Amino acid sequence: MAVTRFCIRSYPQDLKVFPSPAARISLVWLLLFLLGLPFFSGKYITFVAAVCGVSVISALGLNILTGYTGLISLGHAAFMGIGAYTAAALANKAGFPFLAALPLAGLLAAATGAVVGIPTLRLRGLYLVVTTLAFEFIVEHIIYHWESMTQSDRGISLPTPDLFGYTLDTYESFYYVVLVLAVATALFTKNLAMSRTGRALVAIRDRDIAAEIIGVHLAKYKILAFVVSSFIAGIAGALYAYLLGLISPDHFTFNQSVLYIAMIIVGGMGTVMGSIIGAVFMVLLPEVINAISSPIASAYPILSPRIGAVSVIVYGLVIILFLLFEPNGLYGIWIRIKRYWKPWPFTY
Amino acid sequence: MKKNRFRFTIAIVCILALGAFSTAGICAEVGVTDDKILFGTFQDMSGPGAYLGKQVTSALTVWKDWVNDDLGGFHGRKVDFVVEDMKYDPVLTKTAFTKLVHQHKVFAVIMVYGSTPCTAILDDIKKEKVPVFPTAATTQNMYDPPIRYLFWYACSDEDNGIMMVDYIVNDLKAKNVKLGVVYQDDEWGKSALKGVEIGAKKYGLKVDSAGYKRGTKNLNPQAMRMKAKGVTHCFYAGYAPVYAALLQEANKVGWKPTFFGDYVTVDPRTFMAGDLADGHYHFFNLGMQHERVPGWIQMEKLFTEKLGAEAAKEPLSWRLMPLMWTPLLYLNQALEEIGPDLTREKLVDKLESIQNFDSGGLGKIQFGPNMRKGNHEYRIFKCDAKKQQFVPVTDWRQPSLK
């Protein structure tokens, strides 16, 4: 299912994080653009970019579990919720600083990941999907009803985060924190995929019995995948909580879990780039649809109820058409374009 | 690789172009130019509350056309508004609010609703100092503690819960009362439960309750619980179709209490239960169309004129329409009285200083310094299922406890 990397000529090259100088140069350009973004765009775009960043981190986490290891989880939003509420409770009730609350949120989510991982070792395919779905709903219920800790749907607010004496009180400053962590997560995932561990995970995905026969400890690696993935989800959840300043149970529902699965599938399963593109795409899609439909709704308010329904249809259609055109996701389209231009102007 | 960079540049240009769509001119206050005042609103256009979004945007359209064409604007300025879709989602509400404030640069946000969405932007309202007039969310944090820029105008289920016990004990003089509450178990429903509990404590009564999750359709366990506890008077806080389902379920299992529905059940969809809805009570803070008060007659005239007779039917059949319309009338008076020099601070001051506003029988609305709760008085109605009407059985009254 993974899209093969093309233009690779040797094993050492295959093991590099960035396969070619061209890739490195374009990444530098991208990074410069991302660094400069808050300077030339407004507050709103910076905020959306920060939401994109958090989603990228979270999607990368899910990609480790679902894309690499093949364990499909509909409970990703629950892990994010655990991270977010841990951070909120620590910061709001115990006065923990940002730097302490963030890793603790990740750790608690990881611990839960291990607890969920162990009993699900025997489950495969859709049985696992629905079991993680059950976990999602139960976590939702607990968040909703543990009022003394989570304040239910009144929401729990977080103080403005501090980092080394700087107060991150604007979307712009917090955007950079998210950016740094997103880049770090991407590099970590990319490296993980190329390590022994990463190859073991992929082996489990492709054929778990075969993997076991060649000496991959199934239980260990499956639980590891759960732990790492939920740790990242926890961090993403905590960042999300700090970014929004106030969280309520509605932020971590079943729909969110489906959205994250959608991100990695639409982007391209089992690839770092795919998760990134997919996350950005799925966050921007409703924003873009809104950007187009809102002026129409304002100009012709009689049409506005129709426009709402139309945007839901467009949202669904875009997903269908993209996947019909390229079942390997957006990353597949990217690869296809690259491949098309490589031998240009010759046909072969 | 070149190709990618090219695509990327296009993407950047697109994003920048989107960002450049700001509409505000240069003037003293954001969103106010010499000839226009720009308002913003976020509505649920395609989520679970899309019905509300539809009604509110049509009310806003009528208001805009009325002000611009018939009233000639305020001191030479026409009004306009932009709508952002928030799909009843807290994050989208936050982005919608940021977009309204920073991209559209609106003067004020008007006519918004939804507990979860509005709660999500409380901090932003404080930070941006943009007047939000009014919000119709059913949670207490909208007005307690008061936020200078946030005005609240809706029905408080806590008030209604207290009024229910008052009414049962003082007016109905019922004996062997067993109070119950069936509620949607969110802030909205919990405030109803709290109200009934406060009232019950005053009169030394006991309350049994059964909550259900939003979206639940099977109310059999709730009805059975209430029946097993022998509840005789039951408050219901939730949506009208679910209320109709509860009435049917209660009838099925043979539980026959007197129901008190909150303001949301004053809705044509309550009659989905047919005769079962007959004779039960409802709390409401607005005037009814069939009462023929001047406010309603004016609304009917304007809606029919601006939307056309056919399109006006649906918004006019929505019993909660005055909840949206009264604040707009109130806003008109404020904008007229402020004069040509319009600022956000002046608007807030004016909104809290208007006294004895005459809505033409649509409802009572009153703010004050440090008082952001716009509604204190209610009437109790009785449901007449045959005529499909709600008939007032009391005059305007307040809960006996604060």
Added chain:
Amino acid sequence: MGFEILLQLTVTGLAWGSVYACIALGFVLIFKSTDIFNFAQPELMMLGAYMAFALITLFKLPFIVGFIFALVMMAAIAALLEMMVVRPMVGEPVLSVIMVTLGLANVLRGLTGLVWGYEEQQFPSPFPDDPIMLFGAAINQAEIYTIVATAMLLTIFFLFFKYSSSGISMRATAEDAKTAFLMGINVKQVFTASWAIAALVATIAGVFLASFTFLEPIMGHTGLKALPAMILGGLDSVVGAIIGGLIIGVVENLAGFYLEDYLGSGINDIAAYVIVLIVMMVRPYGLFGTKEIERV
């Protein structure tokens, strides 16, 4: 009194369980023959209910005629959807196909909102409101019909898969599509047929659900309850889907009555998932699912 309450809760639970069972049956039918998990199944249910609603109220057809027309139309629509949207994805990653059905769910929901609006509507239920008393437990006539219809569906599908040649070819395709193809079974037809049948079942579920309650474009959310039902019974088992649905229906009704004081309101909504968690620990293939034997 205690026993009567228990009986009442169980009977109502069985009626709701039958609706879950019908939806779960739709999931299982598609999964069994195509290996695709169809996220749009709850939306098919909703669309079926709206279709019947439109035929009955707009064209003033009698209930039973409108219902049958709705069944036919839904089968045709589902077959078309399969041919246009799902068939081009054959052989592609299964997850991508699942994602496509999710997109399809959005499109169907949006279309319903566009045509019928988002407000709740009353379904013209043909069943009288007054309940019938059965051993001291009240039961609505709509509920009786639901239980009966589910029992009939169970029998029909059991016989269909066991004896009819189409049923056998569907089972063969589910077992191994490639071999079935080589044996001369028209696999394409089997795929289309399974979608059409799933839509039929979904329409039945939708019409009954709407008769109990009301119509709204987000009624598909109730369809999510079918997931624990089908997992509980075992993914590839028709009998399992039905029994799973009934168990879930009864358990959540009982939990809602007896456990709310201890575990908070809304416990009836997650009871189904708690059951699934427990059963999965003990039987990873559900109650009636077949254990896959894996070979390298």
